[in-house]
Amino acid sequence: MNNKAIATPTRTKEILKNYGFSFKKSLGQNFLIDVNILTNIIAEAGIDDTTAAIEIGPGIGALTEQLARHADKVVAFEIDQRLLPILGETLSEYNNVHIINEDILKADVAGMIDEHFEEGQKIRVVANLPYYITTPILMKLLMDRLPVDSITVxxxxxxxxxxxxxxxxxxxxxxxxxxxxxxxARVALNVPKTVFMPQPNVDSSVLHLEMREEPPVHVDDESFFFDVVKATFGQRRKTLMNNLARHFKGTLDKEEIRSRLAEVNINPQRRGESLSMDEFASLANILYK
Incomplete structure (x- = not known):
């Protein structure tokens, strides 16, 4: 790999200086300055020349450049308009990259996939996500049930x-x-804060999510299932009984909850953190009835 990779401290500083770019705290911008980490991310994500890649928040193109070198096609969503001319220059030698100036949370990702990728192509999301908005972005990608194979972030x-x-x-x-x-889900690698500019206050990890074709459990009602799960963790130190009684106040009394828990062999004195996914499914289904 030549020294011209974007993900080096000198090249990053040079690009930022040329454009007089200043980091916006509100957008959680931390740019990667270590090519080895990027190489590892590409490997963990399973990117090859048949893969279509979706990136979120390309910044000045550090990861985008590595994706462009390994993937068939890359579409990146960048919310910060100030970065568009920079990306136009840093990625100018790659004709397989398309940048969309949009907020991923508002974007029609499914429509983009139809427009830009081949039918049946393996699609992988790869991104260095801003910390403050990680969970909403990932939950949107998962709940929209997009035709993607994996997410590596x-x-x-x-x-x-x-x-x-x-x-x-x-x-x-x-x-x-x-x-x-x-x-x-698995944590693929842990990453020190020193590989970013500016350095964040916390350490990072690369999380690899392989999409399931079917959920591992059957639930009668998905949103009810997630509500019950949330309720049982409402106050972590309290028992299932206490958390559920609080959640269902006015609809189910304690006796009713106790008898339903007995039906699925779950001790009301347990805490939410001790239940497996299977147990949560049984619990939600019996309460849903």
Missing amino acids: MIQKEVADRMAAEPNTKSYGSLSIAVQYYTK
Whole structure:
């Protein structure tokens, strides 16, 4: 790899200086300045020359450039208009990149996929996400049930740990269930804050999400299921019984809740963090009746 990669401290500084670019705190801009990390991300994401890639927040094009070198086609969503002329220059030698100046949370991603990618092509989302908006972006991608095969993202370490957490751990919560309902989640690598400019205050991790064709459990009503999960983690230190009684106040009394828990063999004295996805599904389905 030549030294001209965008993801180096000198080249990044040079680009920022040429354009008089200043970081916007409100957009959570932290640019990657380590090519090795990018190479690892590309490998973890399984990008090859048949893959279509969607990127969110390309910045000055550090990851975009590596995607363009390995993928068939790259479409990147960038909200910050000031970056468009920079990307136009830094990516000028790649004819397989298309930049869309839009907020990913408002974008019609499915429409973009239809327009830009081949039918049946493997589509992978790869991004260095702004910390402050990681969860809404990922939940939008998952709940819109887009035809993507996987999502590989650099996010805050603590959030990655929560998304990939197992039951009976401190990180396990409603976010773990929500993400793992749609995907198989694993933390692919941990990344020190030193590989970013400017340096964030927290460490990061690369989270790899492989989309599931079907959720791992059957639920009678999805939004009710997620409500019940959220309710059981309402106050983490309280028992299932207490959290559920509070949530269903006025609709189900304690006796009713207790008898339904008994039907699915779940002890009301347990805490939400001890329940597996299967148990949450049984719980939600029996309460839904």
